[in-house]
Amino acid sequence: MEETAKGNILLVEDEVKLARFVELELKYEGYTVDVVNDGRDAIDKFGRNVYDLVLLDLMLPGFNGMEILRRIRKTSQVPVIMLTAKGDVSDKVSGLDSGADDYITKPFAIEEVLARMRVAFKKSAQTAHDDKPLRIKNLTIDPQKRMVKWQEIEIELTKTEFELLTYLVQNKNIVLTREQILNRVWGYDYFGETNIVDVYIRYLRTKIDDRFNEKIIYTTRGVGYYAKDE
Numbered sequence: 118m119e120e121t122a123k124g125n126i127l128l129v130e131d132e133v134k135l136a137r138f139v140e141l142e143l144k145y146e147g148y149t150v151d152v153v154n155d156g157r158d159a160i161d162k163f164g165r166n167v168y169d170l171v172l173l174d175l176m177l178p179g180f181n182g183m184e185i186l187r188r189i190r191k192t193s194q195v196p197v198i199m200l201t202a203k204g205d206v207s208d209k210v211s212g213l214d215s216g217a218d219d220y221i222t223k224p225f226a227i228e229e230v231l232a233r234m235r236v237a238f239k240k241s242a243q244t245a246h247d248d249k250p251l252r253i254k255n256l257t258i259d260p261q262k263r264m265v266k267w268q269e270i271e272i273e274l275t276k277t278e279f280e281l282l283t284y285l286v287q288n289k290n291i292v293l294t295r296e297q298i299l300n301r302v303w304g305y306d307y308f309g310e311t312n313i314v315d316v317y318i319r320y321l322r323t324k325i326d327d328r329f330n331e332k333i334i335y336t337t338r339g340v341g342y343y344a345k346d347e
């Protein structure tokens with residue numbers, strides 16, 4: 118018997134009977150499922166857990182599906198499939214514009230949901246596979262191997278340092294605010310001190326800029342930080 122879970126799913130649906138039905142079907146298929154019936158709970162849950170896919174109803178109490186999607190996309194590229202009673206084309210277009218991966222109109226057959234989920238998983242696996250090495254000055258970041266090198270010298274970074282550096286270099290020459298960095302690297306459920314960002318910037322500067330005498334991380338006073346390429 119295989120007991121490995123296929124993926125962790127967040128199901129956001131306020132029709133309790135429908136939510137229960139989908140939950141049972143997904144569990145039967147081997148997925149782990151968290152169910153919420155309210156928009157606010159969805160945001161809260163998403164901030165506290167790591168999900169592989171979100172099934173998101175459009176019309177919800179609290180925040181609606183579009184608002185939830187907008188918030189999710191601030192920090193995450195998790196696959197999101199919108200579920201809605203409306204067959205309206207304009208909803209579909211705005212959902213996809215807002216970063217939904219797919220769209221299913223109710224009533225649906227569970228087989229359709231499962232099939233669309235498989236497509237979304239495949240797509241996101243391919244995207245992850247496209248994690249090409251990032252370069253800035255003499256520094257190379259390999260997101261797949263989670264390895265950082267200055268020329269040929271490997272630099273040891275903690276997970277948080279690695280994520281902070283990757284985020285800066287992915288957005289090189291763009292000033293990122295402390296809040297953006299906090300949301301992205303620490304997650305929006307982080308309620309500690311915002312100077313944690315400054316502390317970690319200092320760690321990175323010690324390990325990279327100072328050690329190799331090549332300035333990569335710049336400060337924009339009162340705003341935030343950026344990685345500067347030539």
Ligand code: CA
Nearest residue numbers: 131174176177
């Ligand atoms: Ca609904």
